[in-house]
Amino acid sequence: MDFGFSPEQEMLRATARKFLENECTSGFVRARMEEPAGVTDEFWAKLAEQGWLGLVYPEEHGGSGLGFVDLTVLMEEMGRVVMPGPFFSTVLLGGLAIREAGSPAQQKEWLARIAAGRARTTLAWTEPSARWDAAGVTCAAREDKGGFVLNGTKLFVLDAHLADALVVVARTGEGKTPEEGVSLFLVPKGTRGVEVKLLPTMDQTRKLCEVSFKDAPVPADALMGVKGRGWPALERVVERATVALCAEMCGGAQRVLDMTTDYAKIRVAFGKPIGTYQGVKHKAADMLVDVENAKSLTYYAAWAVDENAPEAALAASMAKAYVTDAYRKVAGAGIQLHGGIGFTWEHDLHLYFKRAKSSEFTFGDATYHRERVAQLINL
Amino acid sequence: MDFGFSPEQEMLRATARKFLENECTSGFVRARMEEPAGVTDEFWAKLAEQGWLGLVYPEEHGGSGLGFVDLTVLMEEMGRVVMPGPFFSTVLLGGLAIREAGSPAQQKEWLARIAAGRARTTLAWTEPSARWDAAGVTCAAREDKGGFVLNGTKLFVLDAHLADALVVVARTGEGKTPEEGVSLFLVPKGTRGVEVKLLPTMDQTRKLCEVSFKDAPVPADALMGVKGRGWPALERVVERATVALCAEMCGGAQRVLDMTTDYAKIRVAFGKPIGTYQGVKHKAADMLVDVENAKSLTYYAAWAVDENAPEAALAASMAKAYVTDAYRKVAGAGIQLHGGIGFTWEHDLHLYFKRAKSSEFTFGDATYHRERVAQLINL
């Protein structure tokens, strides 16, 4: 047993820390918040150059063939600077779905391009019902002339406005369970009948879209995997993306804790640094416990998905439930301990606070995942 | 609007405070904890002398004809000294049930004797299912030879071993709803087939019993009110007893807060009274908020039941939900802020901590009452 990071992973962390501190400054993030794209071509090219866009893809497809524990290191660092842009949607949603469910041809076509920074993708899954279960998939894929026709509305789709291809979760039929009949389609940009609308969001570092399909035709080979059997692959993708999200959240929470302890050391009230007061000390200690526990569960989940361990789903839900609460609490305490300054637009704390909130409701909140844990431990 | 106590009520508080400080000392309470009776005849006689056993009964039955707001004052003071003995069971459960549901003859026979300290009563309601709803009433009252025969087991019956009469909740039939068919019977001590067993309890100031009925015969005139229509009266009794319990809990919580702030002023650590540290200050402030809020809701509920206000049931459930959490938190914080000394048998804190716990599960815990609130506000 060795439950720490390897020297290579520590090196990746150091590299990422340095790169992001230089390239993804608060000024860069704020500029991206104001723009629809949320990323610059230059920055995206540099991510590709670092090899991070293909980090978890096989080497045969231009990736580095690394695992989720490695990715965890990177995600923590990205969370630390609330990195904007379509990394998460491209690499962890669209790309991973192609990796998990795509045909060899689809993988060959897309993964290398993603890794090289030449294509962006995302996952069009949730609908206006905001459900995370298979019953929430109502978008219809009707067979027609050897291909399919898509109809329906997807909501909360990350970065769809930037995507060169969408992985669309649609229903090709009804079965005994809601899971049966769910299929995945790879739909390239520009497909007729597909409309993408960017929506203003609270967390401006995350761009969300509405994607509507009106009799949108897709060819037969757009189908990923077996018709009506797409749900298990989707679950695997979401499980992995959830773990990556948790890692990103851990990094953000750690940064808030760092900012807060730094501030508590220098801000003076009643003649002493505020960090002298137990009111501040005890809150800071609680924050540390939350952050460390969040990391422990996230690292475990990363290891479990890497190993394809049978408890991977449980590990992912445990992590998401805990990390969600932890980041929300830590970000809230960070603002509180900063006082008025923490409530200003100028201070970076709100970027973390809002990211914590948007992450909370991505792939299910803590209550949802606790109930999942209850199911998975057979309560 | 005048949401404070009257001069007479303040006088009652002062009298009760003085009486109980003299007569119901920690030594007295501890001696009663060790004995089955939980009360002395002498002490009981003094309660009668003060007029407190008949405080809320009509003057025609030897009572003082006062209301629940007056009683609230008294209960707060009794809670303040964790008063042991069958006051609650006699006055608020058995006696109140006789007052609410008893025939004129039953009221005449029992209330004056209770008020005079010559009879003790209780309510035999809950069963091994520990349910608070009508479906929990399974104890059977079968009509037989012009009277009834009781069969079944009652559990968690307060002070049944001391009672001269039990008000027994039993089922005389089935109806469209579980409430239909519930009847109340007044069963005097010594009735054949009734067995009372005293059970050791965590809170030794509250004596709980098992009462079992094996073909216990009761005459027709033991029936209180209309056969099968006993549930609404029982609900009224429990609603009122719940409010009285809340008042008792408020008094206990206030005393824990007093003990804790007194201790924080004198206990020295690291060269200063511990009350100097924000870690202690902030907890103490939280305790005060809990105590004050608990009082506000309790006073409101007392007023509402006195007025037979339509929102009385809601007010009682709001109070029980809040006060339960408040007393538990305050008593726990009291032990924590006292440190080791608060964990000793010798210190009185544990009496309050245990009373908070036993009160928590009397007439439903906070979760139960929050759900009731949800129902009553039509969620």
Added chain:
Amino acid sequence: MDLSLTPEQEAFGATVRAWLKTNIPREWKPMGSSEIPRAEQYELLRRWQHALFDAGFIGLTWPKEYGGRGLTFMEELILQQEMALAKAPPILNVLGVGMAGPTIVAWGTEEQKKRYPAKILSCEEIWCQGYSEPNAGSDLASLQTRAVKDGEYWVINGQKVWTSFAHVSEYMMLLARTDPNVPKHKGITYFLLDMKLPGVTVKPLRQITGEAEFNEVFFDNVRVHESQVLGGVNNGWAVGLTTLMYERLTLGFGLQVRLRIALEGLIDLARRMEKSGRVVTKDPVMRQKLAQLWIDTECLKYTGARAITKLLRGEMPGPEASTGKMAWVDTHQRLQELAMEIEGPYSQLWKGSEWAVEGGVWPQSFLRSRANSIEGGTTEIQKNIIAERLLGLPKD
């Protein structure tokens, strides 16, 4: 103990109710959350407050000779409740009515009392509060804005921050240091500052909601006449404290009723939204949270009633007056968090999204609610005050 009203009070309530029914502006749209006046509503709210003034429904407890009605806190409470039930707009000059006016009535010269209070009530002159400074947050008394005497004038230099309404205010309640050589509480003076004086610069301060509800205010050799001192030179700390006490009580009434409105809005929201295909109000876990908020909100009402009873009896308010703010903050922040939880992914959609629920009002009020535990004294400071003043625990 009696929560019911006298026939006279009932009649007063009925009068208010009837008036509100016909006088609430049609353009006003209640938003289902605790409301803070927003810039785009200022004109409407100015007219609204003036209408209240004309009808005699503001400044109820102020003396008649200074524009008030000379009534009791009971009528004030009834008014607040009726306004809440009618979902009436808030008062725009909230700091003037809640703080400046009562302080001037308490400490002002006869001339000051004749000059200012009535125009506060009518909203002719809006007031802002110049207490907080960048380097004196919780430790208010360590403020550094200086006032130096020069003939009949005081010359002010320094900076204030978190000044709501500064950009639309005619006057500021200004605390400035007039004697740097005495202990910090003793060298502060309270000024009634004309915001149009040369050298006053107001700079909006953007907050995490993206709006600029607050401002920074800079003073560059601002010359204030000595007649604008309130309550005597170097007595500003005592004068300022009056205001704070008063603020907590009267704002308290309003806060509770607005919280109740927000809660009803939240319950409406919960009835409309679904989680995993089930209406939120039918989810046992959410029912627990909603019921707890209901209890906590109601509780504030009864705690308030206890405090008012003491006031009406001429007694000093007890602990229940001081715990109110803490309990309100905690309840309101939980309410706003729950709104986010109920909306789930929808909570991420900001105003302007056509999919945003209720126009995106909840995410915005959620963000705004984070300041509740900071503004007007952080929760940490409130707890210190409660522990020291009410429980008698020793100062550090």
Added chain:
Amino acid sequence: MDLSLTPEQEAFGATVRAWLKTNIPREWKPMGSSEIPRAEQYELLRRWQHALFDAGFIGLTWPKEYGGRGLTFMEELILQQEMALAKAPPILNVLGVGMAGPTIVAWGTEEQKKRYPAKILSCEEIWCQGYSEPNAGSDLASLQTRAVKDGEYWVINGQKVWTSFAHVSEYMMLLARTDPNVPKHKGITYFLLDMKLPGVTVKPLRQITGEAEFNEVFFDNVRVHESQVLGGVNNGWAVGLTTLMYERLTLGFGLQVRLRIALEGLIDLARRMEKSGRVVTKDPVMRQKLAQLWIDTECLKYTGARAITKLLRGEMPGPEASTGKMAWVDTHQRLQELAMEIEGPYSQLWKGSEWAVEGGVWPQSFLRSRANSIEGGTTEIQKNIIAERLLGLPKD
């Protein structure tokens, strides 16, 4: 990162498992809660620990020459996990094995190291800890028990409190003040005190559970030979700190696994009990609470694994080692509270009630759990330590 074991470690686990299967005493009844040795079990537990010693399943990380096995923390962890899974009895001489032994190994003279550790492991000599005093709770260093030199002897006078096992101990780790004229941390000496010396009086201290797990210990001119000083005169604070660090780590392993046992007991309880006619595990509100406890309990395991990894790599344990106690206390107290909530009115029935659930074990362990946030450093002190040592916040 790898949570799996090497074949050697797997084999070691298998050996332990097989041994436990046949050697756990038949009389032992696991009680479904975090277990503290109870007086009536002492004899059984003494034999049990001796059996562990004979089998080589105790003191795994201690040097071979002093009775240990010279293995790593990894084997210790495996051992603890297997013991937990098998619901094996706890170790009786827990303070000797967790604290006294390692401290003697770290600081003792060769003679001391030959004399004591092996008998600690075999349970021939039970140890207790003489740190706490009535007037020095959280502020341990302000202890007042005095030791005055008289020839080759130190004469001890004073009092200790909260001394578990004092009534059955052969030895005490005693901290006493040997120089009152220097700052409080600097004048303390660590003694290995024979509890049979004249002048030592042990008085049981009844706690809120009604049991007397702890004691007061009085010293009346107790003469201790100077050879019983550990780590040098006036060096006791440093010596004592070693022990505290070690305690937190090794007890940590055990605590997590016992918590897991308790949680499984709690889930069994929830499966059996009903609320309003519904099995508790089917109640959505209770499922949330149970799931959260599951997560928190598992989390302790992984936080522990991170700490052990650092130890195995020869690094200093990081924050994750120190936060463990706080997280454990919080989780365990919530677990015990939940047991009460699940039992509802049954939680009030004490042992001896025939209606008591599982013989009334839960109410008792619930009460006992209240001490968790006090013993071994209050939660408040733990938070100060974390804030100051790990986050670098300034001392008061």
